[in-house]
Amino acid sequence: MTITTTTTTETPVRVRAAVGWGDLLWLTWRQHRWVIGGTALVVAGTAAVMALVRWMALTGRIEQPLPLVVVTNGMQLVAMSAVVPWLLGMLFAAFWGAPLLAREYEQRTHLVAWSQDLTAARWLVGKLVLLGAAAAGLAAALGAVTGWMITGVNSAVDPDEGFGRSSPLVFDTAPALQVVYALFGFALGVALSALIRRTMPAVALASIGFLVVRVLVGGVWRLYYQAPLRHIQPISGSSSSYWAEVNRDAMYVQSGHLDAAGNVVEYPTDCVVRFDTEEEYDRCLTDRGIVEYFTDYQPAERMTTFQFIECLIFLVMVVGLLVLAYFRVRRSQRV
Structure with missing residues (x-):
């Protein structure tokens, strides 16, 4: 009797590579390019208006009537620019941060997005890196253009009619402060998105929360960073x-x-x-x-010191909010 021996060759197990950081950033760009591009257009349009105001000031046309209903001359248009930092930060809170996680939970797409190839924490970090960098860049650009406009206006008008360093239009639009305001709005929206998991409530609370914190810090705390x-x-x-x-x-x-x-x-x-x-x-x-x-x-x-103090205050809040969102997302994936 002959015994036949068969040799079995093991088929190697194919291990699927994890999603790389480059792929994750590209996916983030593909998903959010419209909101990034739309915000960039808003910033570009605002910058164009500010360039026009600077030109009007330097050519002596700042007091001339404008064909607009809401403003009568260039100086009123400058004063209205003071709301731009508030609106931009609120935009990052409501339309960048708040829908980021809430929409994934509502549409149940997080079950697919946070697969074995991509953990929830890694997915969130990739989103935060690209969107946070874009928000900071747009905010810094707008702050720089606003300062450029104010410099031109102050050099052209009577000193009593210009804008001092402590005025909100000058103080708030420093590029460094604009960056931390933008990051705070974005981080606040992300944290509320992770906690609430519903888009519209997160958008509403992020908008209100951003305004409340900005009023509290800029209108109350700022006055007493040092004894007056x-x-x-x-x-x-x-x-x-x-x-x-x-x-x-x-x-x-x-x-x-x-x-x-x-x-x-x-x-x-x-x-x-x-x-x-x-x-x-x-x-x-x-x-x-x-x-x-x-x-x-x-x-x-003291204004430069005050701007530095305010930067630190908002940076601490940004870190706290992002850490909260990070651990909330990690915990939700385990559960």
Whole structure:
């Protein structure tokens, strides 16, 4: 009896390569190119308007009437530019960050996107890198163009009509601040998207949250990054002496009245009447113990430090929000 021996050759198991970073970035671009391109067009259009305003200022046409309903001349158009940083950051929050994860959860496409070839955490990092870099670049460009416009306007108009360093239009549009505002809006939208998993609620909360934080930081915290200085003048002095003695670039904090001991005194409501002369009004105040006006302010030389402080505040929030989103996504994939 003959025994036949058969040799079995094992077929090698083909291991499918993981999705590379280059492929992930290309996929992210393909998915989000329209929102990136649309935002770039908005920034380009705004930059064109700002270039026009600068040209009007340098050629002496800044005060000439404009054929627009909402503005009457170039200076009003400049003032309206102050809302651009707010709108751009809110756009990144509502239309870049908020739908990023929520749409995947709603359409159930995350079950396919986060496969064995691509983990959820890796997918999220790839999205954040490309979209965050694009948002930062667009925001920095707009901030630089805004500063270029303001420089031209300030050089062409009377100093009393120009924009000081502490004005929101100048302070907020520094390129570094524009970058952190944009990243904060984007990170806030991503974090809410990961937590809520519904697009429209995430969009609404991201928009509101961005505005609330910007008002809180820019309108309240910014005034007290350092202890303000105090300018004091007698009530009989001209109310314009503050502006004459303090640099026009200073940041106004608050003002009020002081008694002889230097204590802050509430304004007497019975002096809110019409007086024939300024002396009669001053006498009404002195009869109630008020002897001086005070104005608290932040000097102009602190503005660069204040911008640095505000950058750090928003960077801390950006890191916190992105870490929250990252671990939320990792946990959701395990569950």
